[in-house]
Amino acid sequence: MRGTAARAVLLAAVAAALLALPLWTSSYWTRIATGALMWAGLACSWNIVGGYAGYVNFGHAAFFGVGAYSTAILMGYDHEWPFFLTLPVGLAVAAALAAAIGAPTLRLRGAYFAIATWAFAEVLFELATLLDVTGGTGGLSLPPLLDERFFYYTMLAAAAGTYALAYVLLERARFGYRLKALRDNEVAAETMGIDTTRVKVQAFALSAALAALFGSIYAYWVTFIDPPSVMGGDLTDQMVVMVLLGGLGHPWGPALGAAALYLVNRFFWATWGDTAAYIALLGIAIGAVVLFLPDGLVSLGSGRRRRGALRALIGKLW
Amino acid sequence: MDLFLQTAINGLLIGGVFAAFSLGFQLAFGVLHVVDFAVGGWVMLGGYAGYWGSTLLGVDPFLLLPATFALFAATGYLLGPLVYRVRATRYARPALMTLAFTFGLFLVMRGGALTFWGFDTRAVSTVASGENIRIGPVVVPLLRLIAFLFAAALALGLFAVLYRTRLGLAIRATAQSREYAGLMGVDVKRLSALVYALYTGLTGVAGVLMAAIYSVTPETGLRYTLFAFFVAVLAGLGSVGGVLAAALFLGVLEAMVAVYVGSSYSHLVVFGTLYLVLLLSPQGILRRGAIAES
Amino acid sequence: MTAAPLLELVGVHRAFGGIQAVRGVDLAVAPQEIVGIIGPNGSGKSTLFNLISGVLAPDAGRIRVGGVDVTGWKPHRIARAGVGRTFQIPALFEHMTVLENLRAASVEGEWRTAPARAARVLDLLRLAAVRDTLAADLSGGQQKLLELGRVLMREPRLILLDEATAGVHVSVRQVILDAVKARREAGATFLLIEHDMEFIRAVCDRIAVMNFGEIVAVGDFEGLLRDSRVMQAYLGRRT
Numbered sequence: 001m002r003g004t005a006a007r008a009v010l011l012a013a014v015a016a017a018l019l020a021l022p023l024w025t026s027s028y029w030t031r032i033a034t035g036a037l038m039w040a041g042l043a044c045s046w047n048i049v050g051g052y053a054g055y056v057n058f059g060h061a062a063f064f065g066v067g068a069y070s071t072a073i074l075m076g077y078d079h080e081w082p083f084f085l086t087l088p089v090g091l092a093v094a095a096a097l098a099a100a101i102g103a104p105t106l107r108l109r110g111a112y113f114a115i116a117t118w119a120f121a122e123v124l125f126e127l128a129t130l131l132d133v134t135g136g137t138g139g140l141s142l143p144p145l146l147d148e149r150f151f152y153y154t155m156l157a158a159a160a161g162t163y164a165l166a167y168v169l170l171e172r173a174r175f176g177y178r179l180k181a182l183r184d185n186e187v188a189a190e191t192m193g194i195d196t197t198r199v200k201v202q203a204f205a206l207s208a209a210l211a212a213l214f215g216s217i218y219a220y221w222v223t224f225i226d227p228p229s230v231m232g233g234d235l236t237d238q239m240v241v242m243v244l245l246g247g248l249g250h251p252w253g254p255a256l257g258a259a260a261l262y263l264v265n266r267f268f269w270a271t272w273g274d275t276a277a278y279i280a281l282l283g284i285a286i287g288a289v290v291l292f293l294p295d296g297l298v299s300l301g302s303g304r305r306r307r308g309a310l311r312a313l314i315g316k317l318w
Numbered sequence: 319m320d321l322f323l324q325t326a327i328n329g330l331l332i333g334g335v336f337a338a339f340s341l342g343f344q345l346a347f348g349v350l351h352v353v354d355f356a357v358g359g360w361v362m363l364g365g366y367a368g369y370w371g372s373t374l375l376g377v378d379p380f381l382l383l384p385a386t387f388a389l390f391a392a393t394g395y396l397l398g399p400l401v402y403r404v405r406a407t408r409y410a411r412p413a414l415m416t417l418a419f420t421f422g423l424f425l426v427m428r429g430g431a432l433t434f435w436g437f438d439t440r441a442v443s444t445v446a447s448g449e450n451i452r453i454g455p456v457v458v459p460l461l462r463l464i465a466f467l468f469a470a471a472l473a474l475g476l477f478a479v480l481y482r483t484r485l486g487l488a489i490r491a492t493a494q495s496r497e498y499a500g501l502m503g504v505d506v507k508r509l510s511a512l513v514y515a516l517y518t519g520l521t522g523v524a525g526v527l528m529a530a531i532y533s534v535t536p537e538t539g540l541r542y543t544l545f546a547f548f549v550a551v552l553a554g555l556g557s558v559g560g561v562l563a564a565a566l567f568l569g570v571l572e573a574m575v576a577v578y579v580g581s582s583y584s585h586l587v588v589f590g591t592l593y594l595v596l597l598l599s600p601q602g603i604l605r606r607g608a609i610a611e612s
Numbered sequence: 613m614t615a616a617p618l619l620e621l622v623g624v625h626r627a628f629g630g631i632q633a634v635r636g637v638d639l640a641v642a643p644q645e646i647v648g649i650i651g652p653n654g655s656g657k658s659t660l661f662n663l664i665s666g667v668l669a670p671d672a673g674r675i676r677v678g679g680v681d682v683t684g685w686k687p688h689r690i691a692r693a694g695v696g697r698t699f700q701i702p703a704l705f706e707h708m709t710v711l712e713n714l715r716a717a718s719v720e721g722e723w724r725t726a727p728a729r730a731a732r733v734l735d736l737l738r739l740a741a742v743r744d745t746l747a748a749d750l751s752g753g754q755q756k757l758l759e760l761g762r763v764l765m766r767e768p769r770l771i772l773l774d775e776a777t778a779g780v781h782v783s784v785r786q787v788i789l790d791a792v793k794a795r796r797e798a799g800a801t802f803l804l805i806e807h808d809m810e811f812i813r814a815v816c817d818r819i820a821v822m823n824f825g826e827i828v829a830v831g832d833f834e835g836l837l838r839d840s841r842v843m844q845a846y847l848g849r850r851t
Contacts, residue, residue: 056414104597110413111353111555112596115547119593122544126586174723177716181705188703190687191665191696192766193720233540237425244418276436280429286422290404290415 018156027148034152034221036262038214041159042235043242043254044166045210050240051249052170053203054183055106058114059121060239063208065128065231066094067215072140072225073133083145087216094212095205102201121236128227139226142219151221158217159255162210167251169206179203183249234279238265241282244289247296256297261285320455325577326570331462332531333569337562338469339524339542340549341476342517344558347550349493349513350398351413352405355420358543359427360518364390364525365534366431369440378445379526383468386526387519394518397423398511424539431536441533442526465527472520473562479516480558489513548592616679618643618801619664619770624673626663633659635825637673643769646792646802648812651822651845657805658700660822661772664803665697666690677770692720696768700775700805702755706748710739710758713747717762726765733761736794738787753780760788764795771795774805789814821845 022030046060070090074081105116128134145151170176181189182196189196219225228234242261247253261282268278293299343357367386368379375382405416449460480486492499492509500506528534528542548568553560571591575584617640626634634656641647649657662668664675666687675683682690705713714730722729734740737757742750747758756776763771773792777785785808792802792815806812812819813833821829821836823845829836836842 054414056417108596111417112551114353114414114417115551116593116596119544119547119589119596122589123586123593126583126589130582130586174719177712177719180708180712181716181719184705184707185703187667187687188699188705189716191667191691191703192717192762193688193691195686195688237421240418240421276429276432278429280426280433283422283425283427283429286418286425290419290422291400294415 015160018160022149022152030148030152032263032266034148034155035266036259037152037155037159038218039238039242039258039262040255041155041162041214042211042239043246043258044159044162045207045214046236046239047243047249047254048166048170048179048207048210049200049203051243051247051254052176052179052183053200054249055109055200055204056114056240057117057204057207058233058236058240059117059119059124060207060211061231061233061235062121062124063094063098063211064215064218064235065124065227066090066097066208067212068219068225068230069128069134069140069215070094070212071216071219072142075142075220076140083220087213090212090216091209094215095209098205098208099201102204103197106197106200106204118233118236121231121233125227125231125233128231135226137226139224139229142223142225144223145220151217154217155214155221158213162213163252163255165210171251175199175202180249237282241286243296245285245296247298248294250296250298253296253298260297321577324456325573327456327458328462329570329573330566331459331466331569332573333566334466334469335524335527335531336545336549336568337565338472338527339521340546340553340561340565341473341558342520342524343546344550344553344555344561345476345489345513346517347555348558349489350402350405350510352401352416352420352514353413353555354401354517355417355543356424356427357521357546358539358541359424360390360521361525361528361542362431362534362536362539363427364522365442365529365538366435366440366525367522368442368526368529369534372442372444379442379530380444380446380464380468383523383526387523390522391515391519395511395515397518398514399507401514402507402510424543428536428539431539435536437535437537439533439535440529442529444530447530461530465531468527469524472523476516476520477558485512544588544592548588551592551595617641617676618645618678619803620674620676621660621664622674622676624660624663624675625671626659626668627671632825634663634670637822637825637827639820639827639830641770641801641803643801644796644799645817646796646804646815648804648806648816648819649822650806650812650819650842655822655845656825657822658774659825661697661774661803661805664690664772665695688720691766691768694769695772696763696766696770697772698756698759698763698774698776700778702759704747704750704755704758704762707746709744709746710734710750710754710761711743713758714761714765717765721766729765733764736764736787736791737761753784756780757784757787760791764791767800769799770801770803772803772805775807776804777806777808777811785811 021033025033042064046057049055049057067090070093071083071086073079074086074089075083101120105113105120108116129137134140170179178189178194178199181192181194182199186196215230219230238261242257243254244257245261246255246257264281265275265278268275289296339357339361343354346352346354364386367389368382371377371382371386372379401416401419404419405412444461446461446464451458451460451463480489488499488504488509491502492504492506496506545568549561549564552564552567568588572584572588575587579587619639619641621637621639624634624637625632637660649660651657659668663670666682666685666689669684673683674681677690677693677695680693682693705716708716711730714733715726718726718729734743737760739754739757739761742754747755750758760773760776776788780788789811796802804812804816816833818830819833819836820827821842828845829839829841831839
C-alpha cells in the first residue's frame, strides 16, 4: 500500500503544479503549457484505438478538424454561438461521423485500416478546402479572446478529464478488458461473448469525440483555422509519434511522449524558426523507439523492462 | 473528343511510371510483408538524385538512370535488413511496428529534404523535355513516352527476373513461406535485402522519371505514397499481376479529373476511390490480395 | 437418450473452395453428456468446432443449442447462448496476465463475482503461482490450462475442447481430467476433440469418429475398438 500512497502524493503534486502554473510563469510559458496539454489529450485520444484496440488510425486529425470547424462555424458571424455551447456539437458530430464510418472501416485490419483512415481523413481535408461553409483554403476566423489563463485552464480541464475518463474506462472498467481482449485475439474475444464490432466502434467514436473536443478549444484559442492547421496529416503524425514514444497502450505514457515532443518542437521553433529539421527528428525518434524501446519511455521506469530494452538494443545492432 | 483522347494518352503514359514504383512496393509487400510508407520518399529522393546528378555533372538524367538504380539499390540493400529485422521480431504487433518504422523513415527523408533543399521546386530537364510527337490529332509528349518505355522495360525486366531466373524462384518461394524457403536452403535474410534493394532501385529510377515530367519538391513524396497504396489496394496487396492495370487506371483517372473536373479535385477523387475500394473490396478489385494480419 | 439434446447438428455442411471440409454431419448431444470426436488430421473436426461456435458459418444444415436455432449467428451471440470453446493452438490474450485473461473471460457475464471465481479457477487449475505472468510467457501446458480456465470462468453449458491435452505433461492432463469431470457434475455438457485415447476412455460417454468430413461411426469406446470403419479411418485403408 506504500506504492499507492506514494502515487497519490505524486498525483496531488502534479495536479497542484499544473493548477498553479499560470500564476508563476510568463504568458509565453503558459501558452507552451497549453499546447503541451492539448497534445497530451490528443495523444491519449489516439491511444484509445491505436494502443488499446490495436488499430492504427492514420487519419485522426480529421476528427480534430471536425471539432475545430464546428466551433469556428458556430461562433462565426452567421451564428454567434457562445463557445461552450459549441463543444457538445463538435463532440457529437465527430462521434456520429466515427460511428458511421467505424463499422465498415474497422472490419479492415493492420495496414489496411491505417490506409483507409488516412484516405478518409484526406477526403475530409479536400472537402474542407473545397466547401464554402469551411471557408475553403482561405480558412475561418473566430472572435478573438485574449485570455491565456482561460485557455490554459480549459485545456487543463479537457486533458485531465480525458486522462481520467480513459483511465477509468480502459484500466478499471469492463470496457478496457473488452478492448484489450480484441486487440490480442479478436476471434478468441468473440468466443468470450464480446461483440467486437460494437466495442471497436464505441472506442472509435469515443476517441473521435475527444479529439474533436481539443479541436474546438484549439480553434477558439488560435482564432484562425484553415485545412492544413486543423486537418493536416502532420497532426496525425505527431499524435502517432507521441504515443509510440511515450508507450503504446499505456494509460499515461502518451502524456509523457506528448510533453517531450512538444517541448522539443517549441525549442526548434524558438531556435531556428522552422520545423523542417523537426520533421526529420520525429522520424528518427520513431525509428529509435521501434528498434530500441518498443514499449516507449514509460518502460524505462521498470527494471524488468529496462533490461529487456537494453537487450533489444544490443540485439538490434546488426 | 480530341481532348479526351489526349487526356487518356497522357494518363496512360504517366500510369506506366506509377506502375514502375508500385511494382517494387508490391514486391516488398509480397516477399517481406512490409507495407512501406516510405515508398513516396524514395520517389522523391530519386527526383533529387536526377536533379543533382544532371546539375552537378551536366549529364542528361536519362544517362544517369543506371547509376541512380545502383545508388538506390545499394542504399536499400543496407537498409533492408533493418526493416526485415523489425518485421521478423516478436514485438507485440510487428506489422504495425514495421509500418511505424517505415513511416519514420519517410519523415526522415521529407524532413531531411526540407532542411537541405528547402521548399523550392526543382525541375529536371532532359533532351526530351518539351519535344512532342504528333500522331493524327493527338500530341504525344516525347518525355512521357520515353518515361513510359523505361518503366515498361523495368517492369518486364522485373517479371523476367521473377519468372525466369533461379533468384526469381527463390523470391517467389519466400513470398509463399519464409520458413519453408529457408528450409529449402534459401538465405532468406540475404534474399530479403536483395528484394528491398530491387524495390528501392526501381523506385529511385521511377523518381527521376516523375521529376523529369512534373519536377520535384520535398512535399511530393506523400502523394506518391498515396499512389502506390492506391495501386496496391486496387491490384490487391502483394499481387504483382494487377499492378499494371491498376496503375494505368490511376493515371487515366487522375488525368481525366484534372482536365474535366479541375485539378483541385484530383486528390479528393483518388482518396475517395481508395477509401471506397478498401471498404467494398479489401482484397483488391481482382481479389488477389492477401489479408494482412495485424 | 430421453432428454432433449443440448446440442443438435442436422446435415451441417461447409466447403472451402472445392474442398468439402464438413459434409452432412448429424449429431445430438444430451445434457451433461461428454462426447469425444476422433479422426485423422484434416477429417473436419476443428472445422466442426468452428461451425458450432460460429467462427465459421455453415453452407447448409442447422445448428441448435438448447433447442434454439443458432445457425448463422455471430460467435459472440453463440458464446452468450452458453457455448465455450478452446482452440487447437491456444488463442490467449497474450499481452494480458493470467488473471487478466480470466477476468476478460467474464466481461460479458457475472462481472462482480469475477475476482472470486478467478481465484477458484486459479486454484483448480494450479495456476495461482503464475497469476501475474503474461500469458505469452507461460509454458505450453500452462497455456492450455489457462485457455480451459477462461472457458470455465464463463460457466457455459456447452464446452468444446480442441485437443486440450495435446503435448501437455501427465500431471497437467490429470488436472484437466479432474476439471472436466467436476464441471460435468455441475451440469456442463462436453464435446472433445482428442488424440489421447486414455483420456477419451476415462471421460467420454460416447465417441464420434470423423473421416473426410463425415461422422462415420458413433459408439462407446469398447464398441468402436471392434469397428472396422474406425480402423480404416485411422489406417487410411479405403473400401
